[in-house]
């Protein structure tokens with residue numbers, strides 16, 4: 001039995017250890033402004049495993065979006081390296097397209113095209129990749145159902161509620177079956193009840209698609225409810241202050257939010273955020 005001959009320290013184990021989906025090492029980003037240099041992100045080290053859900057929290061201006069944009073291939077780091085599945089995402093200022101092709105991005109605003117139906121919006125990334133009409137419509141129909149938009153495929157974005165538009169945007173980001181889903185305050189504009197429902201929907205979708213997620217939010221209970229780990233960043237320069245694991249098994253029930261364990265994690269994070277400045 002090969003497995004029995006392996007110990008945790010043996011080279012064979014090391015050689016077969018799975019790569020993290022995302023490996024971030026010493027990543028920083030400066031911006032030149034009239035007032036001088038802003039160090040938006042400094043010296044960030046973080047590994048994210050396959051299937052892991054990581055929430056990024058921190059005060060406004062602490063570098064969450066900047067970090068997400070670097071991971072998403074939208075902004076080159078000034079320092080450090082980012083690897084997706086062991087492949088460098090950036091070579092100097094040039095992004096490695098094969099690595100970006102495996103990413104999905106959801107922004108605060110749903111950014112749907114107003115002149116396209118829900119189905120065409122969801123299918124657009126597939127169209128851009130040259131997937132044939134029948135196949136992309138079939139896939140988009142499945143995704144509309146997955147996010148609870150069955151029956152709204154022919155609707156236009158203006159005919160949907162904010163939560164429905166965000167679900168369409170999530171479906172669109174899933175259309176290419178991304179290995180890594182990057183979400184920047186996707187539910188920031190929603191009312192509390194819709195947001196709670198969206199958290200449950202997102203949890204279900206992510207578990208079903210086994211996606212790895214980096215999720216930026218200002219909402220601490222939302223971060224703790226959704227995440228396997230919560231990364232707390234502090235500003236000037238933006239860096240990681242602490243990383244907290246949330247041990248509760250998934251899928252999680254909304255009732256979790258009333259338990260003492262959950263509330264203690266939320267309280268501790270809130271206390272640490274309040275301590276800044």
Ligand SMILES: Nc1ncnc2c1ncn2[C@@H]1O[C@H](COP(=O)(O)OP(=O)(O)OP(=O)(O)O)[C@@H](O)[C@H]1O
Pocket residue numbers: 031032033038039040058059060061062063064065066067238
């Ligand atoms: N393009 C840019 N040019 C100059 N400065 C920038 C640029 N983008 C971000 N910054 C600065 O970098 C810092 C981090 O900004 P970032 O948008 O990453 O913060 P954030 O944590 O996402 O904030 P929020 O919670 O408000 O969205 C801020 O001080 C911001 O002013």
Ligand SMILES: [Mg+2]
Pocket residue numbers: 064065066
């Ligand atoms: Mg931001």
